Every structure is written in structure tokens, then in C-alpha cells.
Amino acid sequence: MRGTPDVGMTLRRRFRSAITALVWTVGSRLPHGGRVVVCAVGSRLLGLVPLRGVRQWEDNVEVALGRRPTRAERRVLLASWLRNNLMSLSLARWSDDDVLSRVIIDDEDLERLRQSLAGPGVVLVLPHMGSWDFAGAWCARVGIKVVSVAERLPRGVYERFRDARAGMGMDILPVGQDNLMRVLADAVREGQAVCLLSDRDLSGRGLTVPWPGTGSTVNVPAGPALLARVTGCDLRVVTTAFRGDRVAVFVGDVVAAGSPATMMADVVAGFAEAVHRDPTSWLMLQPFFRDA
Incomplete structure (x- = not known):
């Protein structure tokens, strides 16, 4: 009948919304021990399933490292993926001690951040690797x-x-917000750290x-x-990068000023170095390389 809503589509949307709410509720309340168990058991179970995202990760790693990842590395990757998602769901409920006791960072790396914030300000660029939400929550705690x-x-x-990231102490702006660059520039000038995931361009203008x-x-x-x-x-x-249930944070040197293309090439070189060091923390499960 003309004008009759698609009942099936409505039900599917409601079902997906209900599942999203359930996953969020359960995941956000898992204690530390529960996260450890889910990551250990879940990675083994998921390792038995031919997941498209995992195959894509294997292809990406093969290009980046020049070798195919091992079965053991696939299992660690799946544990990293689960751990990252569970952290993102639950970090708003972590205490200061929960966060500070699980970070690994050298004094020199922390000093690099302090120097930039005390001086000209800083834009931090991150890849989809380890737990970028944990890095933000840790920044808020210090x-x-x-x-x-x-x-x-x-x-x-x-x-x-x-809202969850606000609970971690971060302000999140939506892509496409009016005057976004101006708002971010104001944040830099006010002494805030602007953190941007920067290993994939979603605009088509990168x-x-x-x-x-x-x-x-x-x-x-x-x-x-x-x-x-x-x-x-x-x-x-x-x-x-994950070190078991702890997170190591690495801060690079200042990227030399130049053209945007030159600066972002240096950024990508930093990402590549990190992937070589910790490929199982690299959560790139989508097509990545343009001409591989």
C-alpha cells in the first residue's frame, strides 16, 4: 500500500539500536577482570572465524612489514581489538588510579608534551592503534x-x-561542524591539546x-x-600500543615545518615506525594502501 512504512526496516533499526544499547551497557560496566577474560577467550573464539576485517589487517600488515602475520599475531590482534573497544566503552567509569596505573610512558615523552603545551601549543596526530581513547583519558588525568x-x-x-569521552575529560567536536578549524585553532591558543586521528582521510580532499x-x-x-x-x-x-592490559604511550619529536604534504609525509613515517614496532596493536581493519 502506498505510503505504508516499511515495518521490516523499522524493526531492524530498532533491533540494531537495542543491540547497541545492550553492548554499551554491558561493556561499560565490565570490571577489569571481566575485560581480561573477554579478551583472552574472545580472541581465541574469533580466531576460528574467517573475518573479513582480519583478512584486511593481514593484507595491510603484509604491505607495511613485507611479511604475512602469523597465527599467533592474529590472535593478539583480536585481543587488541577487543581490549580497545572495551576500554572505549568503560573508560568514563575508571578512577584516576585505574588509568594512571595502566599507562607506560617515558619521562622524556611526557616532557615533550609539557614543553609544547607551555610554548607554542600542540596538535597531536594519532593512528588507529592501541587505545587512542585511553591516551585522551590519561591526558585528562595529568x-x-x-x-x-x-x-x-x-x-x-x-x-x-x-558523552562517554566527555566523562573521560575530553571535548569532542563533530566532523563537519561550522568553523571547525577556527574552533580548533582557538583551542590550541588556549593551551589545549588538539588530538586528531589522522591515518585515514574521510573527506575525499586529503x-x-x-x-x-x-x-x-x-x-x-x-x-x-x-x-x-x-x-x-x-x-x-x-x-x-598494548602491553597486556596496560597501554604504552609514545610521543614523537616536533614535525618540521614545511608544506602540508611534506609535514603529513613525516607524520606517516612516524606511524610506519610504530606499526613496525607493534603490528598487533595496529587496528587497521579496512582497506588502507592505495596501490598495494
């Missing part, structure tokens, strides 16, 4: 105000993540830069380099 940007996800997921040692290229956003040039702030690569 007195560093974090501002970031997130994609507008459907069915209320963006709002859930925005830069194509080489991934070192592979002969392949990747598309990355120009925004971080442009923001650093406009504000005169430091641009630094930050990566995280």
Missing part, C-alpha cells in the same frame, strides 16, 4: 585538556561516544603521501598540518 573530532555515526552512536619502504601510498587529511601552520604550534605524532 592535567592536559584534550579536544578531538569524531565522525557523526548513526543511531545515536556518535552521541554515546561523545593528501596522498608515501608509506615508507613499501612503494605504496596512503590518503591522509591535510587538516593537522594546516592547523599547525595557522597557529604556529608544534605538530607531534603520538602512538599507543
Whole structure:
């Protein structure tokens, strides 16, 4: 009948929303011991399933490292993926001690952050690696105000993540917000750390830069380099990697000023170094390399 709503589609949307709410509720309340068990058992069970994302990760690692990952590495990758998601769901409920007791960071890396924030300001660029949400929650616990940007996800997921990250001490702005660059520039000038996931361009207007040692290229956003040039702030690569249920945080040197393409090529070189060091913390389960 004309004008009759698609009941099946409505029911499917309601079902997906209910599942999202259930996963969020359960995941956000799992204690530390529960997360450990889920990661250990879940990674073994998922390892038995031919998941498309895992196959894509294997292809990405093969290009980046020049070798196919092992079965053991696949299992660690799955544990890392589960751990990252469970952390993102639950970090808003972690105490200061929960966060500070699970971070691994050298004094020199922390001093790099302090120097940039005390001087020209800083834009921190991160890949999809380890737990970037944990890095933000840790910054908040040591007195560093974090501002970031997130994609507008459907069915209320963006709002859930925005509110959860607010509970971790971060301010999240949506992609496509009016005057976004101006708002981020103001945040830099106010002494806040602007943290941007920068290993994939979702706008279609990004830069194509080489991934070192592979002969392949990747598309990355120009925004971080442009923001650093406009504000005169430091641009630094930050990566995280799992060490069991702890998270190691690495802070790179200041990226040398230059054209946006040159600066983002240096950023990608920092990402590549981190992937070589910790491929099982690299959560790139989507097509990544342009000409692999």
C-alpha cells in the first residue's frame, strides 16, 4: 500500500539500536577482570572465524612489514581489538588510579608534551592503534585538556561516544561542524591539546603521501598540518600500543615545518615506525594502501 512504512526496516533499526544499547551497557560496566577474560577467550573464539576485517589487517600488515602475520599475531590482534573497544566503552567509569596505573610512558615523552603545551601549543596526530581513547583519558588525568573530532555515526552512536569521552575529560567536536578549524585553532591558543586521528582521510580532499619502504601510498587529511601552520604550534605524532592490559604511550619529536604534504609525509613515517614496532596493536581493519 502506498505510503505504508516499511515495518521490516523499522524493526531492524530498532533491533540494531537495542543491540547497541545492550553492548554499551554491558561493556561499560565490565570490571577489569571481566575485560581480561573477554579478551583472552574472545580472541581465541574469533580466531576460528574467517573475518573479513582480519583478512584486511593481514593484507595491510603484509604491505607495511613485507611479511604475512602469523597465527599467533592474529590472535593478539583480536585481543587488541577487543581490549580497545572495551576500554572505549568503560573508560568514563575508571578512577584516576585505574588509568594512571595502566599507562607506560617515558619521562622524556611526557616532557615533550609539557614543553609544547607551555610554548607554542600542540596538535597531536594519532593512528588507529592501541587505545587512542585511553591516551585522551590519561591526558585528562595529568592535567592536559584534550579536544578531538569524531565522525557523526548513526543511531545515536556518535552521541554515546561523545558523552562517554566527555566523562573521560575530553571535548569532542563533530566532523563537519561550522568553523571547525577556527574552533580548533582557538583551542590550541588556549593551551589545549588538539588530538586528531589522522591515518585515514574521510573527506575525499586529503593528501596522498608515501608509506615508507613499501612503494605504496596512503590518503591522509591535510587538516593537522594546516592547523599547525595557522597557529604556529608544534605538530607531534603520538602512538599507543598494548602491553597486556596496560597501554604504552609514545610521543614523537616536533614535525618540521614545511608544506602540508611534506609535514603529513613525516607524520606517516612516524606511524610506519610504530606499526613496525607493534603490528598487533595496529587496528587497521579496512582497506588502507592505495596501490598495494
